[in-house]
Amino acid sequence: QSTTNAHINTGDGVGMALRAGVPVQDMEMWQFHPTGIAGAGVLVTEGCRGEGGYLLNKHGERFMERYAPNAKDLAGRDVVARSIMIEIREGRGCDGPWGPHAKLKLDHLGKEVLESRLPGILELSRTFAHVDPVKEPIPVIPTCHYMMGGIPTKVTGQALTVNEQGEDVVIPGLFAVGEIACVSVHGANRLGGNSLLDLVVFGRAAGLHLQESIAEQGVLRDASESDVEGSLERLNRWNNNRNGEDPVAIRKALQECMQHNFSVFREGDAMAKGLEQLKVIRERLKNARLDDTSSEFNTQRVECLELDNLMETAYATAVSANFRTESRGAHSRFDFPERDDANWLCHTLYQPQTESMTRRSVNMEPKLRPAFPPKIRTY
Known part of the structure; x- marks a missing residue:
């Protein structure tokens, strides 16, 4: 959907x-991108978080600090997507006509930065979410993105x-x-x-x-x-x-x-x-x-x-x-x-x-460079 x-x-x-x-x-x-516009699915690039944007739950809490203390809002897509869904499942999602969601806060970056660095996001948010990121956060939810x-x-x-x-x-x-x-x-x-x-x-x-x-x-x-x-x-x-x-x-x-x-x-x-x-x-x-x-x-x-x-x-x-x-x-x-x-x-x-x-075997043989064993990711 x-x-x-x-x-x-x-x-x-x-x-x-x-x-x-x-x-x-x-x-x-299947990869679920963490920040699709709630109710529309339109992608809100992680460049927003790269510029300094961050996610909030309904209590105004920067919840990614709890799931990825080091990387926070810049953690991997799957980590951020799961974190948003946990917040929603545990009752901390924001309410709205499109259902529970998280908020992506950008207004603290200022109008000049947003218009020069993220003009496309301003247009998408105004068109599909009917919000102005210069003044209020964008409603976002994980959305199916890539196979x-x-x-x-x-x-x-x-x-x-x-x-x-x-x-x-x-x-x-x-x-x-x-x-x-x-x-x-x-x-x-x-x-x-x-x-x-x-x-x-x-x-x-x-x-x-x-x-x-x-x-x-x-x-x-x-x-x-x-x-x-x-x-x-x-x-x-x-x-x-x-x-x-x-x-x-x-x-x-x-x-x-x-x-x-x-x-x-x-x-x-x-x-x-x-x-x-x-x-x-x-x-x-x-x-x-x-x-x-x-x-x-x-x-x-x-x-x-x-x-x-x-x-x-x-x-x-x-x-x-x-x-x-x-x-x-x-x-x-x-x-x-x-x-x-x-x-x-x-x-x-x-x-x-x-x-x-x-099943099909994964090729773990080294090629031009030595291989390294997979490790559990931490943020």
């Missing part, structure tokens, strides 16, 4: 991969799977870059700004490798007749159903299920309940209807096809989150609050054909 992403960001890359039978990796790892998981790939963008011996195997002809790809340089929690690696560094590497591959092979394989039939069958399912359920209601139910059961904090019983809810929603989706039958600029048809992808992405996330019985990075469980390197220092793989989970 609360996300920094645009309406058109609907997990289409993951959905395409899952329909093709490609396993996806670490789908339980650390996706299609496992090499640094060249080549998609990977795992054979029966547990070895990585390249899937011929399939490449993935950007947020859909899980090269896994981010591990379980991406640092701010580092998604440029996905786009610029690995995007270029994949392009160069593709150029070499096409030059060597000389010809691209045509789509088979069954490929075309599969795509048309999916399209016809929507075109031919006129009496089913409204897809808007199904999308809303899907978003509510994920927000309530697979958000910043997770817990086994709630996630198991959420997974059962998703199974019911999945069945409802099979009988959803398409009202707009036009063949030109049919945005409802596009949104219905996107809803298929949202459903499969959500289901893979739910199964993966239930599977990992520890807390690591952005995956935080109340019932398993500690990190468990002995059992879970690994990637998870969701297998779409069987809707089951397997």
